[in-house]
Amino acid sequence: MDRQEIIKRLNEVFRDVFDDENIVVDAETTADDIEDWDSIEHINLISAVEGEFKIRFTMGEVSGMKNVGEMIEIIAQRA
Amino acid sequence: MDILNYPFDSGYILKKRKSIKRELLSDGTSRIKKKIAVLGGSTTSDIVSVLELFLLNEGIKPEFYECEYAQYWQDVMFENPGLMKFSPDIVYIHTSSRNITEKISVKQSADEIEQKLTDQYKHFEVMWDKIKSLFGAVIIQNNFELPYYRLLGNKDASDIHGLTNFISRLNMKLYDYAGGNENFFINDINYLSASYGVDKWSEPKWWYMYKYCLCLDAIPKLCLNISNIIKSIMGKNKKAFALDLDNTLWGGVVGDDGVDGIVIGQETAEAEAYYEFQEYIKAHRDIGVLLTVASKNEEENALAGLDHPDGALKPGDFISIKANWQPKNINIQNTADEIGLLPESFVFVDDNPAEREIVSAQLGVKAPKIGQVDSYIKILDTCGFFEVTSLSGDDLKRNEMYEANAKRNRQKAMFESYKDYLLSLEMNALIRDFEPVDIQRITQLTNKSNQFNLTTKRFTLSQMEDIYNSDEYIRLCGRLTDKFGDNGIVSVVIGKINGDSLDIILWLMSCRVLKRDMEYAMLDSLVKKASKQGITTLKGYYYPTAKNNMVSTLYADFGFEKIQEDNEKNTVWSLDIKGYGEKNKVITVKE
Numbered sequence: 001m002d003r004q005e006i007i008k009r010l011n012e013v014f015r016d017v018f019d020d021e022n023i024v025v026d027a028e029t030t031a032d033d034i035e036d037w038d039s040i041e042h043i044n045l046i047s048a049v050e051g052e053f054k055i056r057f058t059m060g061e062v063s064g065m066k067n068v069g070e071m072i073e074i075i076a077q078r079a
Numbered sequence: 080m081d082i083l084n085y086p087f088d089s090g091y092i093l094k095k096r097k098s099i100k101r102e103l104l105s106d107g108t109s110r111i112k113k114k115i116a117v118l119g120g121s122t123t124s125d126i127v128s129v130l131e132l133f134l135l136n137e138g139i140k141p142e143f144y145e146c147e148y149a150q151y152w153q154d155v156m157f158e159n160p161g162l163m164k165f166s167p168d169i170v171y172i173h174t175s176s177r178n179i180t181e182k183i184s185v186k187q188s189a190d191e192i193e194q195k196l197t198d199q200y201k202h203f204e205v206m207w208d209k210i211k212s213l214f215g216a217v218i219i220q221n222n223f224e225l226p227y228y229r230l231l232g233n234k235d236a237s238d239i240h241g242l243t244n245f246i247s248r249l250n251m252k253l254y255d256y257a258g259g260n261e262n263f264f265i266n267d268i269n270y271l272s273a274s275y276g277v278d279k280w281s282e283p284k285w286w287y288m289y290k291y292c293l294c295l296d297a298i299p300k301l302c303l304n305i306s307n308i309i310k311s312i313m314g315k316n317k318k319a320f321a322l323d324l325d326n327t328l329w330g331g332v333v334g335d336d337g338v339d340g341i342v343i344g345q346e347t348a349e350a351e352a353y354y355e356f357q358e359y360i361k362a363h364r365d366i367g368v369l370l371t372v373a374s375k376n377e378e379e380n381a382l383a384g385l386d387h388p389d390g391a392l393k394p395g396d397f398i399s400i401k402a403n404w405q406p407k408n409i410n411i412q413n414t415a416d417e418i419g420l421l422p423e424s425f426v427f428v429d430d431n432p433a434e435r436e437i438v439s440a441q442l443g444v445k446a447p448k449i450g451q452v453d454s455y456i457k458i459l460d461t462c463g464f465f466e467v468t469s470l471s472g473d474d475l476k477r478n479e480m481y482e483a484n485a486k487r488n489r490q491k492a493m494f495e496s497y498k499d500y501l502l503s504l505e506m507n508a509l510i511r512d513f514e515p516v517d518i519q520r521i522t523q524l525t526n527k528s529n530q531f532n533l534t535t536k537r538f539t540l541s542q543m544e545d546i547y548n549s550d551e552y553i554r555l556c557g558r559l560t561d562k563f564g565d566n567g568i569v570s571v572v573i574g575k576i577n578g579d580s581l582d583i584i585l586w587l588m589s590c591r592v593l594k595r596d597m598e599y600a601m602l603d604s605l606v607k608k609a610s611k612q613g614i615t616t617l618k619g620y621y622y623p624t625a626k627n628n629m630v631s632t633l634y635a636d637f638g639f640e641k642i643q644e645d646n647e648k649n650t651v652w653s654l655d656i657k658g659y660g661e662k663n664k665v666i667t668v669k670e
Contacts (some may be wrong), residue, residue, distance in 0.1 A: 019097030043288075047295045048094040055182045059284050 027069030053079040089299040103135040112139035116152035116167035120178035121292040133306035163295030173529035175292035202251045215541030224272040239507040307463035317464040319369035323429035333384040344389025352452040357391035367477035376402040408441035418566040419590040483563035501665040504561040510604040529626040599662035619652040
């Protein structure tokens with residue numbers, strides 16, 4: 001799947017999870033950029049992304065992801 | 080809200096929970112407030128936010144207290160000031176097999192393992208007892224789910240050294256406690272996890288990564304289950320089934336295929352499925368659920384179908400059978416009026432999505448998407464419309480009572496005047512102060528009466544016990560018997576003594592005895608009891624709701640004078656009881 005398509009679909013997931021229609025994510029986005037992105041919402045976000053792309057992240061991937069760009073790379077390899 | 084009606088999409092609920100909550104809060108329904116403490120032995124944050132949705136959907140507005148991570152026991156035993164200040168109505172203890180601290184092994188003797196079982200159980204029991212003495216709150220306690228692995232293989236279940244065996248026996252101890260404590264309820268995660276699949280439910284990465292004792296996707300099902308217990312305690316269970324016939328209770332269309340052509344019985348796989356569904360529906364009579372039919376059929380065809388020799392249900396199992404060509408919402412509304420229920424107390428079961436859509440849109444009735452016949456039972460069962468939290472004698476007799484009601488209605492036609500009819504019923508009432516054995520039924524009636532209810536105040540069992548034990552109140556409960564049978568406790572009045580006047584904070588009556596003059600008998604007894612205690616004035620309060628319009632003029636009819644009215648039409652009424660003349664002329668009252 002190409003990265004543009006992934007970003008577009010990720011953006012929708014972020015908007016749903018954080019209930020904010022103004023969110024625009026890119027490869028550089030991190031938890032610091034989104035106000036409600038704390039450890040609790042992280043669980044929900046990861047789960048929603050897994051559901052959207054029908055993939056499962058490994059435990060190492062979940063704890064290792066530094067920004068949205070790394071998430072996109074993993075999805076691009078799997079989905 | 081349809082998104083939250085089972086069968087639902089768990090992932091969607093989890094993802095969209097914020098906007099679902101916003102929508103629920105802005106739909107304008109009035110909700111009962113409840114304070115719920117969630118005390119977890121693992122992470123609970125997503126459980127709290129999803130449970131909130133299901134409770135809002137049941138008309139309950141929760142305020143939550145959530146303990147710090149895994150502090151469920153410490154918070155109670157060491158009286159955490161936050162929890163003490165919060166003073167919960169309900170305490171939900173979300174523990175799991177991850178919280179079993181006693182370690183067993185094959186090296187231990189039977190006595191040692193027995194001791195560990197007792198110790199593990201006592202750890203919980205002291206906490207429940209403490210909650211009871213601190214708050215008198217309702218306790219909802221998870222039981223324990225089966226372990227994720229079996230060290231002894233199959234023997235893990237049968238041998239005392241197996242964890243599976245240990246967990247099963249620990250659960251039995253929980254059930255014994257539940258049997259002896261009215262305000263204590265088991266949230267059966269052992270069943271839920273089995274039904275979901277223990278391998279998926281307990282997938283360990285959720286524990287390793289987030290300290291969740293179950294997978295995220297199972298949380299909506301867990302929360303539906305908890306909210307079913309809570310809404311049942313609050314008297315919000317459904318009361319009746321409205322059932323379609325063709326392709327719902329049997330296969331085929333009786334009007335086209337003839338009685339011999341419908342699919343029911345033991346001859347084919349489909350026939351067996353419909354038969355088992357009929358048995359499932361019929362068993363609901365025993366737990367006090369009323370059965371009614373709403374079918375588009377000629378009546379004689381409908382009755383012939385229900386009389387099929389291979390069916391489990393018979394026409395006599397139903398309180399009302401409406402088989403005609405009117406819209407089903409009208410039939411259900413008429414049935415509801417006849418037996419004295421609100422339409423929203425019904426669950427509509429129909430294989431046809433279009434009928435479900437109309438009935439749920441017109442009447443606000445739950446109409447679950449039941450799928451194909453082999454899934455009818457599972458879907459209705461998971462919805463938990465009739466969740467049993469207590470089995471009072473009245474529940475078990477409810478069908479008989481409503482049948483007697485229907486008989487009374489038929490007899491009404493034969494009398495010259497309404498008073499003659501009432502006299503012919505040979506009514507006897509027992510009106511007196513509460514007694515300990517009545518308090519459960521009184522609380523249940525108080526929490527489910529909506530129509531004949533002046534203040535719509537709700538009480539937990541322990542609040543009702545407090546009122547019972549206080550001398551600041553005058554309490555009356557009324558039981559009505561007539562020649563057709565015993566109606567049980569049907570009316571409750573509570574007045575708070577305020578100098579020489581009495582504030583009537585609760586006045587309610589079951590709709591099954593409407594228009595029997597029972598309210599006059601209650602007033603007579605109240606006046607008698609009040610004047611004995613030196614009271615000279617009764618003060619009545621009427622708070623209008625969407626459902627209690629039928630009593631808006633009750634105090635005026637009683638001869639009270641209106642002394643106050645605010646912007647929301649809440650009114651206060653006053654009656655000087657000097658020279659009061661008895662109003663009841665048709666019921667023989669014992670006190």
